[in-house]
Amino acid sequence: MTSPTSTRRRIAVVGGHSHSVMSAKDLDLDVVLVHMPGMYEEMLQDHCERIVHADLSDADALLDVLRPLHEERPFERVLTTSEAGAVPTAVVVEELGLPGNSVAAVRALYDKVLTREALARAGVSPVRYQVVESAESLTAFLDTIGGRIVVKPVDGTASADVHILDDKEAATAAWDALSAAGYPRALAEEFLDGPVISVEAFSFGGRHLPVALMTSVLDEYLVEMEHSIPGAYGAEWTGELHAQTVALLNEVGLQEGPTHTEFILTPDGPRMLESHSRMGGGGTPSILRRAYGLDFSRMFLSVPLSIEELPEHAPQAVGAGHIRFFAPEPGVITGFDGIERLTESGIEVRQAPVGTKLPGVPGLVELSGADTGVLLQMNVGDTVPAIRAGWDRAMGYVIATGQDTPDAARRCAEVDEILRFHTAPAADGARDA
Known part of the structure; x- marks a missing residue:
C-alpha cells in the first residue's frame, strides 16, 4: 500500500478488469480500484495502491468509500469503463469537483431513450x-x-x-x-435489418477521434459471439459512421475517454443502435491493439491526465484482431479434447485454476503477446450455461492476430474446430460440444 505522503499522481478507477489498470505503474500512477467482491482478478492487487469494495451502481456507496480517500490524498481523476458504474462515477466526479464527463452527458448515452432524443436533435440516424x-x-x-x-x-x-x-x-x-x-x-x-458494426473512438477536451470499425457476429439471442477489427464489412460507410458518432458525442457534450457506438447497416444506410462512454466489451481493446497498435486501455489512464496526447489522426491498421467465444452444449463438463494438439502447434492455452470463476473476459493481458491464444474459464465439473446474455459467455475464448481480417477470423475458427468440450446433462446421458 502506498504511503499517504506519496508524491505519485493518484486516480480512482471504478470497476473494470486487469487491462484497465495494467499500465498504471508504467505511467507512475497510484490507482485505487473500486470493485465488487469476487468480480475482479486477484492479480490486480499487485497493480493498485489498494482495492476497496462498493456497489458500482450506487453513487452514494462510491462516495462513501472514495470521499475519505480523496480528503486524505486527492484524486486527479475518477474514471470508469464499467457500464453499471458509468452514471454513478459521473456523479462522484461532480461531487468531488473533479474534471471529467458530466452526469448529463454520461446519462444521455446510458439511457437509450435519451440517446434517441439526442440523435433526433442532431438530425442523424432516424429510427x-x-x-x-x-x-x-x-x-x-x-x-x-x-x-x-x-x-x-x-x-x-x-x-x-x-x-x-x-x-x-x-x-x-x-x-x-x-x-x-x-x-x-x-x-x-x-426492427433494423442488417449486420452489426461499431465505431471505437476516443475523446479528449471535447475532440472525438474515431479509430476503428469493428464487426460482430451475433447468435439467435443477439449475444455477440465474435468480434473483428478492422471490420469484415462496411468500410464504404466509414465516413458516415464516423460522422454520426461524432455528431452524437458533440450533441450530448461528452468530453473525454473511450466510446463504443453500435450501428446496424440497413439497406437505407447506417442506423445507430446505442452508444457507451466506455471501451467496447468482449475483448475489444485487445483486438483493437492487435489491429492498430493503439492501446485504449493505456490511453484510458494516460490521455485524461495529459501524460500522453490524443493522436491528431487515427493510425492505419497494421494487421487484424479477432476474438471468438466458445459456445459448447449446456451441461456439466466431463472433459476436453484438442488442448494438447493446440499447444503442440504453438498456440498458447491458459485455463482457470480448478474451483475458481474468473469474471468478465479474463486473460487478455496474459495472452497479449500470443499470436493466437486460448483462455478456458472452466474445468471438468463446471456447468456450462445456455447463452442468453453477454455474461453467459463464461466458457472462454480464442483470440488471434492476423495479416488481415479473414486471416485472424480463420485462425480463431480453426481453434474452435479443434477444441472440444464434452458435456453431460445434470441427470444422465452425455453430449459432446
Whole structure:
C-alpha cells in the first residue's frame, strides 16, 4: 500500500478488469480500484495502491468509500469503463469537483431513450421508436410500425431482456417477461435489418477521434459471439459512421475517454443502435491493439491526465484482431479434447485454476503477446450455461492476430474446430460440444 505522503499522481478507477489498470505503474500512477467482491482478478492487487469494495451502481456507496480517500490524498481523476458504474462515477466526479464527463452527458448515452432524443436533435440516424409502459402501448406501437419491432430495457446491457416481436401475442409475452424482470418501462423500436458494426473512438477536451470499425457476429439471442477489427464489412460507410458518432458525442457534450457506438447497416444506410462512454466489451481493446497498435486501455489512464496526447489522426491498421467465444452444449463438463494438439502447434492455452470463476473476459493481458491464444474459464465439473446474455459467455475464448481480417477470423475458427468440450446433462446421458 502506498504511503499517504506519496508524491505519485493518484486516480480512482471504478470497476473494470486487469487491462484497465495494467499500465498504471508504467505511467507512475497510484490507482485505487473500486470493485465488487469476487468480480475482479486477484492479480490486480499487485497493480493498485489498494482495492476497496462498493456497489458500482450506487453513487452514494462510491462516495462513501472514495470521499475519505480523496480528503486524505486527492484524486486527479475518477474514471470508469464499467457500464453499471458509468452514471454513478459521473456523479462522484461532480461531487468531488473533479474534471471529467458530466452526469448529463454520461446519462444521455446510458439511457437509450435519451440517446434517441439526442440523435433526433442532431438530425442523424432516424429510427422510429416509442417508450412503452404496458402491453397495450407495446401492441399499439407494433400496429403503428406494421412490421417487426424490438423491445428492450431503457438501460439494459449485454443484450439481456431484448425481444424481437412480429405479432400481438409475442408483444404480450415480451411485456410479461420485461415486467417479471422488474422493468416498469421499455424502449420499442422498429426492427433494423442488417449486420452489426461499431465505431471505437476516443475523446479528449471535447475532440472525438474515431479509430476503428469493428464487426460482430451475433447468435439467435443477439449475444455477440465474435468480434473483428478492422471490420469484415462496411468500410464504404466509414465516413458516415464516423460522422454520426461524432455528431452524437458533440450533441450530448461528452468530453473525454473511450466510446463504443453500435450501428446496424440497413439497406437505407447506417442506423445507430446505442452508444457507451466506455471501451467496447468482449475483448475489444485487445483486438483493437492487435489491429492498430493503439492501446485504449493505456490511453484510458494516460490521455485524461495529459501524460500522453490524443493522436491528431487515427493510425492505419497494421494487421487484424479477432476474438471468438466458445459456445459448447449446456451441461456439466466431463472433459476436453484438442488442448494438447493446440499447444503442440504453438498456440498458447491458459485455463482457470480448478474451483475458481474468473469474471468478465479474463486473460487478455496474459495472452497479449500470443499470436493466437486460448483462455478456458472452466474445468471438468463446471456447468456450462445456455447463452442468453453477454455474461453467459463464461466458457472462454480464442483470440488471434492476423495479416488481415479473414486471416485472424480463420485462425480463431480453426481453434474452435479443434477444441472440444464434452458435456453431460445434470441427470444422465452425455453430449459432446
